[in-house]
Amino acid sequence: MIAADSPDRPSGKLMVVDAHGGFRHRQRADLAALFQPGDVVVANDAATLPASLRGTHAPSGDPIEIRLAGWVPAGGKLGMVAGDQRQRSAARRIPPGSVVGRDAGRFIAIAFGQGDHRTPTEDRPPPPALFPGDRIQLGPLVAVVNRLLNHPRLLVLCFLGTRADLLAGLARHGRPIQYAHVPKPLALWDVWTNLAADPVAFEPPSAGFALDWRLLSAWRRRGITLTTLTHAAGISSTGDPTLDRRLPFDEPYTIPPRTAASINRAMAKGGRIVAIGTTVVRALESAAKADGIVKPGSGFASGRIGQASRLRIVDAILTGMHQPGESHFELLRAFADAQDLNRATSEATERGYRAHEFGDVMLIERREQNWVGGCRPTVAVAGAFGSY
């Protein structure tokens, strides 16, 4: 598939994969006419941090790029990153009073040696050898290596100074994380969706680029509710296959009480839940693990959703064009079987769809066998998202 190489030329194609594996090719503007009154669309309103920081590794004097990649749970326990099952359960216990249960000064980070985003991440040289206690000067910010996480590129980093220093330093010196398929340097306005609110994501929840205020207004007129949660989307790719297998890291989310109520009410009445992007699926399915009811509040989404997962909440996902092998593609297998997804990929390639965060989008309805219900009315019939 061709890579969408610029945020300035938004692609406008929409592929719909229905619950029976049928395809339709539409335009993004047609989203306004999709879905039914009573359906609820859930988007991720996280704004994106300028999480790429260039600087110098003080002990060696060598150049280094740090990409902030995830939050460290408050209390310092790491889940998937450390790969320690005992710590994973601790990581999900969020301290009372904590907004999203994250430590504001510490981050999971990926380190690269010299070069910049124009070199594909898989070809980037390794960082200088890092040891706990090493100082890294990142523009106006100073960070200290807290510890390595079983990989020379993966570390926990602690910033010195106040929270205000950190925010001001990121605002002045940080750049959005970007990859070689977009040559032009990205600005923050390129990576904030229209709904971007709290800056907690490390890469944009990019399916949200498909939503604008005109579309939200059209949905409102048709009785389709837009609601949001905040999910701190982490880094999507490191260029290192062994590290990429550990993605996504545990990611904190917050589901406002009104969002949870809106989803649970819609489900009780037979309305369908549409997730804008993979992060929304992770948060909602994580928050409904116990009994299929979405619980409001904060938590950490852990583990992967994939072929073996049974979805309790989400009926359809709007997502970018992902390809076999990407972790996001694996999540889509919870919605559709591999055969249909592979056919969708071939067809998207033939028809000139564009991949990656500024590319085209696909709407995938969940296949019936991928649903674990019991308490939900059976309304999922062909064309339930109709009008197209």
Added chain:
Amino acid sequence: MPVNLDKAETVTASSLRGRRIAITGGTSGLGLALVRQLRDQGARVAFVARTAEAVDRTAKQTDAIGITGDVGRKDDIYPLALQITGHLGGLDVLINNASSLGPVPLAPLADTQCEDLERALGVNLLGPFRLTKALMGALAASAREARGALVINISSDAAVNAYPNWGAYSASKAALRHMTAIWNAEAQDDGIRFLAVDPRDMDTPLHAAADPDADPAMLKRPEVSAAEIVDRIVEGLPPSPARLEAVRS
């Protein structure tokens, strides 16, 4: 039944407690008075101004969050929005107060340099447009959570009346006033209200630069205008849980 003034004051004071409010031009004049009064009422306040020293001084005096930046510079806008929402964790009220007079001393339009008009439009019109756009997601989130969402754009009677020598400022404020009205109509269904407020002629550094011969005693004190705007904010937001509690008790 006699009015219990003590309770009325408590109700007003607690109604802004915990509200997340951002103000541009927060280190002097009306902006500074707003920062002080909103902090006194328990709001969480982040303010923006151009000069780091003045920002630090005001932050220390008021215990508000000071952010250095220039709303007239396109490249500053998202870094400002990042720091505002990063500090406050969202946003309920945005007050676009920072203003540029254009040419100083004031000049007839025919003597106004294009760059001075551009600066006035950049700070007074494009600045509020860009910052509001960057913060629309946060404001809409606040509205969805029933906290309310309000954008106050500081206007002027020069936005309506044609005063000789005030051309650059007037044109920019007239455009801001109209933009406010249109945005209010468009964002109504998203739960975001937009207000243009004329604080009248005040004894501020901006007014002194525009009219050095004016008698300060004849001008309104910025504290008075700020108090009026605080009232508009209280009116414009749904009651907070704290206020409902106070009313009930």
